[in-house]
Amino acid sequence: MSCKRDKSSDLHHNPEATTKLEELVKDYLTEKYEDPKYPDKDVSTTQEWHDIYLSSLVNIIDFICGEINDTKVPRPPYIFNIHQWNFRFPSRQPIVEKMAKKLENIDSIDFENFEDLIDYVEEQKEPHFGETAIYDFALRYGWNRNPQIKPKEYVYIHSKPRRAAQHLVDHGYLKEIEKLERKMKLEKYKELLLPGMTAHDIEHFLCCYHDEIFTLK
DSSP states (O other), X not given: OOOOOOOOSHHHHOGGGOOOHHHHHHHHHHOEEXXXXXXTSOOEEHHHHHHHHHHHOOSHHHHHHSSOOOTTSOOSSOOOOGGGGGGGSXXXXXXXXXXXXXXXXXXXXXXXXXXXXXXXXXXXXXXXXXXXXXXXXXXXXXXXXXXXXXXXXXXXXXXXXXHHHHHHHHTTSOTXXXXXXXXXXXXXXXXXXXXXXXXXXXHXXXXXXXXXXXXXX
């Protein structure tokens, strides 16, 4: 999912008017809008759209690229999610096949939790398959595995979510965090933990609401 949202609500029209972090979290959980990518779906919240997106992905290639790639169509070039923009360079297209080969036996591995899963993916990484790609693959794959493997006890952040979280730490909004780290206990983000927020929601919220968060002083 690209983290871009419909701009229909007053909050989205004027993010500068929002001064409270709690209002942004409530918007993430409750503000419904249409997504043209899913014309057959009803209006949903940003939280719900992310779950719908994760459920739409089908196979290892999709989990790496972040978008549905028809396996009947010869590739590359692949279709990439905006999170994987750096794979679009022709010189980096081979990383998809390399990672797919390294991860081809992942279904046969027993993972106790999301931490085991993401650690395994990190062990297989190729150059340029960095923190964002590792987390995104682990989340996408784990979401579609039966039974699901989702982040529960820890929040993982990188790139935009990390910058947004650092801004909140710097301005005193996340009082439990002194030094921000890529992997932190869920309870460290207590100011974001309104009913319904999960560990993977927090990462996604920090990404989607990056610009609005930076209006908070």
